[in-house]
Amino acid sequence: MRLPALFSVTDVSAHCDLPCGVYDPAQARIEAESIKAIIAKVADNDDPDFRTRAVVIKEQRSQLVKEHLWVLWTDYFKPPHFEKFPNLHTLINEATKLAGASGTKGEFDAAKADELLAKIDEIDAIFKETKKA
Numbered sequence: 001m002r003l004p005a006l007f008s009v010t011d012v013s014a015h016c017d018l019p020c021g022v023y024d025p026a027q028a029r030i031e032a033e034s035i036k037a038i039i040a041k042v043a044d045n046d047d048p049d050f051r052t053r054a055v056v057i058k059e060q061r062s063q064l065v066k067e068h069l070w071v072l073w074t075d076y077f078k079p080p081h082f083e084k085f086p087n088l089h090t091l092i093n094e095a096t097k098l099a100g101a102s103g104t105k106g107e108f109d110a111a112k113a114d115e116l117l118a119k120i121d122e123i124d125a126i127f128k129e130t131k132k133a
Contacts, residue, residue: 023076025124028068028095031061032120035104036113043108062105065116066096072127085126095119 038058042051073092082088097103098116 023072023127025068025072025120025127028065028072029117029120029124031064031068032099032104032113032116034061035065035099036110036117039104039108039110039113043110058108059105062099062103065099065104065120069096069099069120069123072123076127077130081126081130085129088123088126091119091122091126095123 035058038054038061042054045051045054069092073089077088095116098112098119099105103109103112104116
């Protein structure tokens with residue numbers, strides 16, 4: 001069946017699900033910076049109610065870091081990115097583990113928060129490189 005002339009079909013393509021600009025590792029970084037700040041505040045506070053609230057918020061922020069990274073991993077980064085940056089899978093896996101139960105979600109360890117921020121920086125550098133293409 002042929003469509004009437006008022007309808008036309010245009011092929012479009014994109015490397016991500018939505019127009020660029022909706023994905024950004026900065027979201028994960030903001031949450032990771034919050035985690036680091038919470039760890040510092042808890043170290044200086046013995047109030048059990050404060051500490052309980054801090055645990056809950058730190059765990060929520062850690063989960064958000066993981067979710068932001070997973071969205072980049074599954075929705076933004078595509079096979080050509082993984083081919084060009086063969087360490088990307090490992091990098092995201094390591095970062096999400098640093099935000100997990102054995103990392104910032106489960107511990108008050110400033111060094112792990114720093115490691116997480118460093119991994120996010122590495123992911124961000126790759127992300128920025130892919131945006132140039």
